[in-house]
Amino acid sequence: MGVPLASDARLASLEGRPPTVTTVCSHSSLQIFHGARLEGLPTIGIAVGKPPRFYDAFPRARPDRFLTVERHRNVPALAEQLRQAGAVLVPHGSFVEYLGAEEFGKIDVPVFGNREVLAWESDRRRERDWLESAGVEMPKRYETASEVDGPVIVKYYGAKGGKGFFLAKNREALEDFRPTGPYVIQEYVLGTRYYVHFFYSPLSDRGYRVGHGSLELLGMDRRDEANIDELYKLGAQEELLKAGIRPTFVVTGNVPVVLRESLLEKIFEVGAKIVERSIELFGGMVGPFCVEGIMTEELQFKVFEISTRIVAGTNLYISGSPYSDLLEPGTSMGRRIAQEIVRARAAGRLNEVLS
Numbered sequence: 001m002g003v004p005l006a007s008d009a010r011l012a013s014l015e016g017r018p019p020t021v022t023t024v025c026s027h028s029s030l031q032i033f034h035g036a037r038l039e040g041l042p043t044i045g046i047a048v049g050k051p052p053r054f055y056d057a058f059p060r061a062r063p064d065r066f067l068t069v070e071r072h073r074n075v076p077a078l079a080e081q082l083r084q085a086g087a088v089l090v091p092h093g094s095f096v097e098y099l100g101a102e103e104f105g106k107i108d109v110p111v112f113g114n115r116e117v118l119a120w121e122s123d124r125r126r127e128r129d130w131l132e133s134a135g136v137e138m139p140k141r142y143e144t145a146s147e148v149d150g151p152v153i154v155k156y157y158g159a160k161g162g163k164g165f166f167l168a169k170n171r172e173a174l175e176d177f178r179p180t181g182p183y184v185i186q187e188y189v190l191g192t193r194y195y196v197h198f199f200y201s202p203l204s205d206r207g208y209r210v211g212h213g214s215l216e217l218l219g220m221d222r223r224d225e226a227n228i229d230e231l232y233k234l235g236a237q238e239e240l241l242k243a244g245i246r247p248t249f250v251v252t253g254n255v256p257v258v259l260r261e262s263l264l265e266k267i268f269e270v271g272a273k274i275v276e277r278s279i280e281l282f283g284g285m286v287g288p289f290c291v292e293g294i295m296t297e298e299l300q301f302k303v304f305e306i307s308t309r310i311v312a313g314t315n316l317y318i319s320g321s322p323y324s325d326l327l328e329p330g331t332s333m334g335r336r337i338a339q340e341i342v343r344a345r346a347a348g349r350l351n352e353v354l355s
């Protein structure tokens with residue numbers, strides 16, 4: 001039995017009917033709607049401004065209906081209407097980012113997964129406390145510039161959208177850094193980045209057992225990041241800076257990757273530790289999450305970030321991935337979310353997967 005995340009009052013709007021999978025039209029919404037449709041659930045797309053026209057081009061992923069708001073922050077005002085429609089909100093990067101983790105956490109509509117987790121993810125210090133106390137290896141953190149003994153990346157709090165990073169190849173180069181807000185100095189890890197798409201099911205009693213349920217690996221990607229990925233063509237960061245260009249990590253797309261098979265053991269151990277610690281800290285992280293890390297040449301996996309909801313890299317695998325095909329062919333992350341809702345409802349356990 002998992003941990004109850006939602007009260008009966010919170011789930012009252014879902015009584016006696018199939019939940020309506022609802023999300024903001026952006027990020028990974030096409031596969032969320034497509035997956036819900038495959039599992040027989042109705043869908044609502046919340047459009048900011050007017051519904052994106054390109055949805056017409058993808059009839060199998062178009063939501064059954066749209067609701068429109070002028071801005072993301074107006075979504076909570078739809079709460080009554082959403083409850084009447086039996087909505088279950090599915091958080092994704094743009095939805096949470098533009099509404100704000102705090103506001104999202106307060107919406108009085110059932111949410112897929114544990115909404116508590118968003119507060120841990122959106123605060124870099126809390127996130128580090130969680131991951132380090134789980135026993136996960138992370139890039140070293142320097143309290144002051146004088147301790148720096150190698151290449152570093154300086155990150156502002158809440159730096160999102162890939163901008164606002166400063167790279168220094170050593171302590172001397174860090175002297176050029178002029179902070180404009182609170183920041184952290186982190187070891188710049190040399191290695192290969194992997195973004196690993198996990199799904200934790202508290203309902204499942206088969207597979208790779210973790211916590212009260214099991215951990216599934218659905219896919220992996222690497223992000224294309226402008227303009228840092230092209231840096232090597234100019235030789236070094238200094239060349240970019242001389243040209244007046246600041247390196248940024250703005251994500252422009254995703255590429256599929258697979259890990260050396262022998263490294264899968266390590267990756268599962270990392271995922272399991274993160275889930276187990278989340279159960280102790282706040283009742284558990286349910287559903288999709290992405291562990292973002294760098295594999296070094298010593299084959300250590302250092303985790304620099306975790307996303308505690310569906311990530312856009314899963315858009316690569318709408319018809320399955322080399323990993324999800326070994327679980328159940330044709331399972332995207334969006335479809336897996338819908339499956340979990342259907343299974344929880346059939347077992348009378350919606351309160352373990354919704355909050």
Ligand code: AMP
Nearest residue numbers: 139153159186187188189225249304305
């Ligand atoms: P973040 O905002 O923490 O997701 O970082 C944005 C990007 O910076 C990542 O996708 C990586 O490309 C890069 N990055 C972050 N932390 C590190 C690190 N400690 N070492 C090397 N690269 C990093």
